[in-house]
Amino acid sequence: MKRKTIIGAVVALGVVGIGFAFWMMWRPEIAAVSPPQSAGKETLDRGRRIVEAGDCAVCHTRPGGDYMAGGLPLITPFGTLFTTNITPDPETGIGKWSLPAFERAMREGIARDGHFLYPAFPYVHYRKLSGADIADAYAFLMSVDPVKYTAPENHMVFPMNFRALVSFWNLLFLHGDPLEPIPDRSAQWNRGRYLVEGAGHCSSCHSPLNLIGGEKSSELFNGGVVDGWTAPSLRGMADAQHPWNEAQLVAYLTGKVAEDHGAAAGPMLPVSLSIAQLPVEDAQAIARYILDLKKTSSDATSPPCPPAANPTAKTLPGAALFEGACASCHSSAAPMRTLDSRPALVNTSAVRADSPRNLIQTILQGIPMSTAAASHYMPAFADSLDDIHLAAIAEYLRNESCPTRPWTDLDKTIKSIRTQE
Known part of the structure; x- marks a missing residue:
């Protein structure tokens, strides 16, 4: 009798577990609709601002690709994702999505057909938007040119290639409601x-x-x-x-x-x-x-850098390399310093940071020409500087800016970055 009771309890628990898993991992499809008619100018202007604030084009427009058509690879610890087409194309984009389907995706990370979206799409933050802002963003996206394009297949490692597991991630991290103003703040x-x-x-x-x-x-x-x-x-x-x-x-x-x-x-x-x-x-x-964000009590405070540049840095091997590769734009006499208000490199955050990572990346990759009114273009030096010369320039700049706290992981950082290229 006891054995039958135990078996019955195990079966009941199994049924409950399967039911719970199904409830967690299944979401219904929302019916397809025809693309809505274009909204008014004021709505579209508001929607454009929300979309810009949300950096939607940053992820959903691949280099050389059509606006919002997706295809940008996102490298994650769990594999490579390709962003989706969010133009109003009815076959490959979101042209069949209703506003409720769009809002569910923004707040819960669920696509119109019911599949789970990976949290590389920041729905944990977008759920904090007001309903009006989400509606305006939807109206704007439905007004852009439809593009027929399907992104490449994702390459996710097991078990994260099983999308339904995201439901358990959501259970841990998907919380909060639309943000309300705090009364005693401006x-x-x-x-x-x-x-x-x-x-x-x-x-x-x-x-x-x-x-x-x-x-x-x-x-x-x-x-x-x-x-x-x-x-x-x-x-x-x-x-x-x-x-x-x-x-x-x-x-x-x-x-x-x-x-x-x-x-x-x-x-x-x-x-x-x-x-x-x-x-x-x-x-x-x-x-x-x-x-207004304050440091937390656990934040470690780095020792201060000296207030003035270090003259002995000029004796380092990197000083001559700097003069040859960088001084035409970054020396104190360079015209770009006056025309573009560029700071001395010893004052930049990349040189004063605790890690050399951003300085190394900037030297290697440069800064591409942008459409900004005051472009701060910088050529890439990945092919013209080897690791030894790159380390020498970085060591020189750090020694000029903060000689009491030299970077001890320069070679390791350069090798790590070069490996990822």
Whole structure:
């Protein structure tokens, strides 16, 4: 009798478990619709701003590809994803999606046909948007030119190639409602919070991730690594040893050269060009909110760099290499320093950072010509500088800027970056 009872209990638990798994991993399809008629100009203008704030084109437009047609590869620890077509093409894009289907994707990470979207699509942040903003973004996307294009197949490692497992990831990380203003904070601060934590999804790059790709909630905005670049901590920027002010951060966020800090490069460059399309008040609100983020008690404070440049750096081998490869744009007498307000390299955040990663990446990859009004183009040196010369230039710049804290991982960082090329 006891054995039958135990077997019955096991079977019942199994049925319950299967039922729970099915409930977790299945979502219904939402009926297809015909593409809606174009909305009015004001709605489309609002929608365009939401789409720019959300960096949609940054991920959904591959180099040389059509606007919003997808196909950009995203390298993750779990494999390579290719972004999808979000033009209103009815066969390969989202032309058959209704507003409820679009909103479900934005808030829950579920496609119209019911399959789970990978959280590389930042729906954990987009769910914080208001219903009106999501509707406006939908209207704008439905107004762009439809493009017939299907992205390549994803290459995800087992078991993450089984999309339904994302449902359990969502159980851990998909929380929160649309953001509401905090009454005792200014309208500008609240607007900045809404853009940073919602559409801008800044913490998805500027926070460390755990083993399954979720943001560490206790370390939000404490910095991360994206595509081989350091996404620096956004905390304590106003009170740092090399502090930022609002004007500098607004310039940086909008694709310009920030006095005493430099300009956006790498993955941040297209983001800054998107922000540049927004009203300047939005960039100011983002800057205001970020500059209000305080360091956490666990943040380690780096020793200070000396206030003046180190004259002995001129004796290093990298000094001559700098004169030959870099001085025409970056020396104190270079015309570009005056015409484009470029700071001395010893003052830039990349040279003063605790890691040489962003300086190395910038030298190797350069900064492509952009459509910004004040382009800060820099040629790539990946093919003209070998690892020894690259390390020498980086060592020279660091010694000029912060001789008391030399980078001890230069060779290792260069080798790591070169391996990823």
